[in-house]
Amino acid sequence: xxELLIVQNITKRFGGLQANNNISFVVNKGEIIxxxxxxxxxxxxxxxxxxxxxNVDEGKIFFKGxxxxxxxxxxxxxxxxxxxxxxxxxxxxxxxxxNIMIGAFLRNKHPRDxxxxxxxxxxxxxxxxxLQLKASSLTIAEQKRLEVxxxxxxxxxxxxxxxxxxxxxxxxxxxxxELVLKLKERGITLILVEHVMEGIMSIADRVIVLxxxxxxxxxxxxxxxxxxxxxxxYFGDKYHAKRREFTTSIQ
Amino acid sequence: MKNKxxxxxxxxxxxxxxFFPLVFKTPFPRHVLIMVFLYATMGIGWNIxxxxxxxxxxxxxxxFGVGAYSSAILLVHFGISxxxxxxxxxxxxxxxxxxxxxxxxxxxxxxxxxATIAVGEIVMVAFLNWNFAGAAVGIYLPILExxxxxxxxxxxxxxYYYIIVxxxxxxxxxxxxxEKSRWGYYFRAIKNDPDxxxxxxxxxxxxxxxxxxxxxxxxxICGTFYAQYILxxxxxxxxxxxxxxQICIIVLIGGLGKLFGPVLGAIIxxxxxxxxxxxxxxxxxxxxxxxxxxxxxxxxxxxxxGLWGVFSREARGTR
Numbered sequence: 321x322x323e324l325l326i327v328q329n330i331t332k333r334f335g336g337l338q339a340n341n342n343i344s345f346v347v348n349k350g351e352i353i354x355x356x357x358x359x360x361x362x363x364x365x366x367x368x369x370x371x372x373x374x375n376v377d378e379g380k381i382f383f384k385g386x387x388x389x390x391x392x393x394x395x396x397x398x399x400x401x402x403x404x405x406x407x408x409x410x411x412x413x414x415x416x417x418x419n420i421m422i423g424a425f426l427r428n429k430h431p432r433d434x435x436x437x438x439x440x441x442x443x444x445x446x447x448x449x450x451l452q453l454k455a456s457s458l459t460i461a462e463q464k465r466l467e468v469x470x471x472x473x474x475x476x477x478x479x480x481x482x483x484x485x486x487x488x489x490x491x492x493x494x495x496x497x498e499l500v501l502k503l504k505e506r507g508i509t510l511i512l513v514e515h516v517m518e519g520i521m522s523i524a525d526r527v528i529v530l531x532x533x534x535x536x537x538x539x540x541x542x543x544x545x546x547x548x549x550x551x552x553x554y555f556g557d558k559y560h561a562k563r564r565e566f567t568t569s570i571q
Numbered sequence: 572m573k574n575k576x577x578x579x580x581x582x583x584x585x586x587x588x589x590f591f592p593l594v595f596k597t598p599f600p601r602h603v604l605i606m607v608f609l610y611a612t613m614g615i616g617w618n619i620x621x622x623x624x625x626x627x628x629x630x631x632x633x634x635f636g637v638g639a640y641s642s643a644i645l646l647v648h649f650g651i652s653x654x655x656x657x658x659x660x661x662x663x664x665x666x667x668x669x670x671x672x673x674x675x676x677x678x679x680x681x682x683x684x685x686a687t688i689a690v691g692e693i694v695m696v697a698f699l700n701w702n703f704a705g706a707a708v709g710i711y712l713p714i715l716e717x718x719x720x721x722x723x724x725x726x727x728x729x730x731y732y733y734i735i736v737x738x739x740x741x742x743x744x745x746x747x748x749x750e751k752s753r754w755g756y757y758f759r760a761i762k763n764d765p766d767x768x769x770x771x772x773x774x775x776x777x778x779x780x781x782x783x784x785x786x787x788x789x790x791x792i793c794g795t796f797y798a799q800y801i802l803x804x805x806x807x808x809x810x811x812x813x814x815x816x817q818i819c820i821i822v823l824i825g826g827l828g829k830l831f832g833p834v835l836g837a838i839i840x841x842x843x844x845x846x847x848x849x850x851x852x853x854x855x856x857x858x859x860x861x862x863x864x865x866x867x868x869x870x871x872x873x874x875x876x877g878l879w880g881v882f883s884r885e886a887r888g889t890r
Contacts, residue, residue, distance in 0.1 A: 371770065397772030409767035411760050422760045425753050426772040434753070467767075474771055 324349045324478055324509050325370070330379030330389070332365055339365040341533040342379070347478070347511065352504055354524035354541070355513045358553055361530040363513045364406060364482060370511070371403045371480055372396045383478065397426065402476030404467040406483045406513075412456035416447050419455050419466055423473030438473060444502070445469040461492040468499065478509045485519045493519050521545070529553070588736050592729055599849075601728040605800065607841045608732075608739045609793055614821040614833025615742045616789030621819065622828035623755060624782035625762025629815045630671070630687035633694040634664040634787040636810030638794025640698065643710045643804055648703075653722040657795040664791035665784045667694075672783040676776045679765070691815055698806040709805025712798065722799045731800050738796060742789045746830055749785065758782050759828070790818075817844075824870055826879025835879050 325347040332340040339362045347353050357363050368374045370381060372391045381389045383399055391399075402423075411419050420438035421431070428434040442448055445465055450458070455466060464484050471479060485496050497519055503510060514520040520527070521541040529537040529544055531553035537544050544550055591604055613635065621627050641663055642656025675686040699707050715721040724730040749755050757778045760768040769775050798804045817840075825836025843863055851858040870878065 373766070373770075393766075393769040394772050394774045397770060403770050405767070405770070409764045409770075411763035411767060413763055414759060418756060418759075422756055422768070422773075423771045425756060429753060431751060431753060431756070470771060 322348045324384065326382040327370070328380045328382070330369060330376040330381065332369055332374060333377050338533050340369065340376075343530070343535050345528055345535065345538060347509060349509055350504070350507065351509055351525045352500065352523055353511045354520040354527040355511055355530065356515075356517075356520065356527060357530035362533040363530055366530065367480055367482055367511070367513050371401060397474055397476075400475065400477040401480065402471030402474050402478070403480040404464070404471055404482055404484060406486075408460065408463045408467055410455040410463050410466050410470070413454065415452050415454060416458070416466060417442060417451040420447075420469050420473050423470040426474045441469050441473050445499070461488050464488075465499065472503065472508070476508060478511070479503060481510060481512045483513055483515060486515055497523055592732050598728055601732055603842055603845045605728060605732050605735050606845065607837050608735045609797065610818070610821055610841050611834045611837035612735070612739045612742045613790055613793045613818045614825065614837055615746050616786045616793070617818045618822050618828065618833050619746060619749065619758070619789070620782045620786035622822055622832065623750070623762065624758040624779055626676070626779055626782070627684040627819070628687045628783070628786070629684055629812065629819065630691035631786065631790050631818055632810045632812065632814040633691045634667065634790040635794040635797070635814065636694060636698065636806065637664045637667055638791030639798040639804045639809045640704055640710070642795040643712055643798045644704055646712060647710055652720065653795060653799050657792060660791045660795050661788050664787040668783045668787035669780060672780045676779045688812065691810065691812055695806050695810045698810065705805070707806065709803060709808070712802040714802070723802070735796055738792055743830070743834075745785065745789065750830060754778065754781060762828070820867065824867065824878060826877030829877070829879045832877055832879045836877075839878070
């Protein structure tokens with residue numbers, strides 16, 4: 321059994337708006353999956369459905385063989401799905417250490433154990449010298465990293481990262497990429513929602529492209545970039561037509 | 572222990588608690604001290620739900636009332652000891668907290684606060700019309716022989732003082748251990764960001780309910796004490812909305828979500844109320860309230876984060 325997450329024909333509507341329409345895919349253990357698409361494609365909705373912040377209207381989601389399509393976020397986390405948020409949601413009044421401890425408490429009931437574990441994780445994420453700082457005093461890049469650290473402290477098997485690279489500078493994106501690879505080494509399966517292409521293309525094993533609530537492509541990053549539908553979705557019909565003219569004229 | 576200062580400060584504070592009544596020998600200052608610790612304890616109770624878990628409750632007086640009425644009704648109608656009544660009150664308050672909290676914790680922020688106002692008022696109106704519980708007239712507790720067993724003392728306020736100090740220290744210990752435990756961390760996480768908290772596997776409704784129950788239990792014990800101390804209770808003295816607000820103000824003045832915040836708040840607020848009432852109460856209608864409102868406004872403007880911050884390390888800019 322290599323399949324960690326199975327998404328089967330899920331549909332999510334908000335009133336008359338169909339945010340996700342009949343989407344299916346499979347995530348295998350140890351993979352890094354990139355979830356991309358233009359603004360409003362339904363990436364975050366899909367993501368929230370997997371994390372159970374929304375419950376799907378139709379279809380099923382299986383994690384490690386059990387149906388989680390009508391589960392709750394906290395139940396999901398207990399099962400082993402961690403997540404971060406598009407807009408950072410660190411506990412601002414609490415210190416870096418305390419933030420990570422909240423995650424660690426899930427599997428370590430005693431504060432002493434949780435603290436020890438949080439210290440280990442803080443060291444991995446480069447927070448060793450910032451343990452006692454308030455989360456609100458960190459930079460955005462650090463806060464995003466803290467969110468990942470906090471989620472990793474819950475010992476997830478599957479980690480959902482929502483735009484962890486958005487709004488970061490080149491150096492920070494590079495660090496973020498390294499971090500993702502480090503997580504993969506720890507045996508964590510990852511789904512990344514991302515806008516920053518150079519970040520995701522180099523590390524994703526497989527990319528799923530959404531447009532207008534539908535899955536329009538799936539495959540290796542190289543295949544997806546050259547997919548007609550993807551180019552059309554990203555750059556519009558006009559550019560697509562021009563590009564085709566251009567390529568045919570070369571040929 | 573990295574820092575011994577808090578320990579020493581606490582020991583000093585503890586000594587003061589014991590020796591206070593030896594300094595103040597007349598009944599009035601002793602009464603003020605008793606009220607200080609009564610309100611400090613209620614403040615600690617409120618701080619757990621309002622300060623740590625961030626769910627503002629304007630209905631805590633209902634728990635105070637349930638505590639007061641439970642023991643009073645059991646004593647008057649069934650002759651059961653107030654100490655047993657205290658336990659019954661605690662159980663009933665916890666039950667009320669579950670009944671109220673379970674549906675209300677679906678609401679967030681201001682909406683929860685509004686719901687608690689409604690609940691507090693409903694409980695008060697219910698007691699105002701409940702003949703068995705004395706309705707609007709209230710209940711006069713029977714004068715019994717003074718003893719610890721009967722929870723009644725007539726010749727001196729001193730025993731009451733030591734009882735409330737014990738209750739206060741108990742509440743302080745509960746709050747201290749709560750703060751250091753997983754619950755304390757979870758409460759603060761829920762206050763900071765509920766969505767973030769549930770993404771980390773915290774069942775937020777469950778933990779909000781735990782906080783509410785703890786808060787209710789502590790407040791209820793205070794209610795029983797009040798009934799035995801004043802020996803006369805009626806709905807508007809034990810479960811008025813104003814009382815819920817006062818408890819809330821004490822914590823806000825002292826320091827929200829700080830262990831000693833409510834203590835500091837009560838030390839400032841209660842003597843202020845009592846003294847303005849005594850010295851200015853006869854100067855015309857409501858003079859005491861005007862002065863006391865002014866002082867609250869000044870504190871709110873000068874130190875919106877509460878007075879406790881003045882003494883803590885954060886305020887001095889060190890980390």
